[in-house]
Amino acid sequence: MSDDNKVVAEVRTKFGKGAARKLRASGKIPAVMFGRGTEPKHLALPAHQVSLIIRKSNALLELDIEGVESLALVKDVQKDPVLRIIEHLDLIVVIKGEKVVVDIPVHVEGESAPGTIHNLDATTLSIEAEATHIPERLFVSIEGLESGTHILAKDVELPQGSTLLSDPDVLVVAVTEPEGDEGDDEAADDTTEAAE
Numbered sequence: 001m002s003d004d005n006k007v008v009a010e011v012r013t014k015f016g017k018g019a020a021r022k023l024r025a026s027g028k029i030p031a032v033m034f035g036r037g038t039e040p041k042h043l044a045l046p047a048h049q050v051s052l053i054i055r056k057s058n059a060l061l062e063l064d065i066e067g068v069e070s071l072a073l074v075k076d077v078q079k080d081p082v083l084r085i086i087e088h089l090d091l092i093v094v095i096k097g098e099k100v101v102v103d104i105p106v107h108v109e110g111e112s113a114p115g116t117i118h119n120l121d122a123t124t125l126s127i128e129a130e131a132t133h134i135p136e137r138l139f140v141s142i143e144g145l146e147s148g149t150h151i152l153a154k155d156v157e158l159p160q161g162s163t164l165l166s167d168p169d170v171l172v173v174a175v176t177e178p179e180g181d182e183g184d185d186e187a188a189d190d191t192t193e194a195a196e
Contacts, residue, residue, distance in 0.1 A: 057102075102134055140173055
């Protein structure tokens with residue numbers, strides 16, 4: 001767990017749109033933390049620091065709430081559609097060692113065989129991972145793969161201790177030849193025949 005994810009949170013006592021607007025104007029983000037049978041906690045988090053942390057998907061915050069440490073997973077980020085500023089965060093309480101269900105982005109690495117292209121069919125996969133070891137992304141190598149190669153969810157290497165929850169037979173990446181090549185060959189044959 002990185003020290004960058006340590007955030008000092010303040011408990012909010014004022015609610016409503018006006019209070020939230022004032023909070024954002026002072027450089028803080030309103031948030032609600034809930035889960036594990038606890039009462040929801042209304043918090044104010046430092047906007048700049050938290051904005052940097054949550055650029056990564058499934059960010060985990062190590063909160064200091066009035067001297068009490070809590071781990072929270074960012075579950076929902078509400079942004080202003082025009083200004084793109086964060087308006088509100090929903091956080092879920094997690095415990096070290098506990099497993100959580102998260103959707104992880106898939107990242108393709110490498111180059112497939114010459115004359116082929118790849119299609120990323122599944123942009124995310126759902127996995128169960130330890131709360132403090134959630135991968136930022138899942139890597140799929142297509143280095144040198146030939147046309148007709150299919151990589152399924154069950155073929156994707158997961159971090160140790162993680163379990164795949166997506167359908168294991170879901171297509172993640174397909175390597176194919178670009179469409180139109182065969183048509184070009186046929187067109188060339190037609191031209192040759194016409195010339196004869």
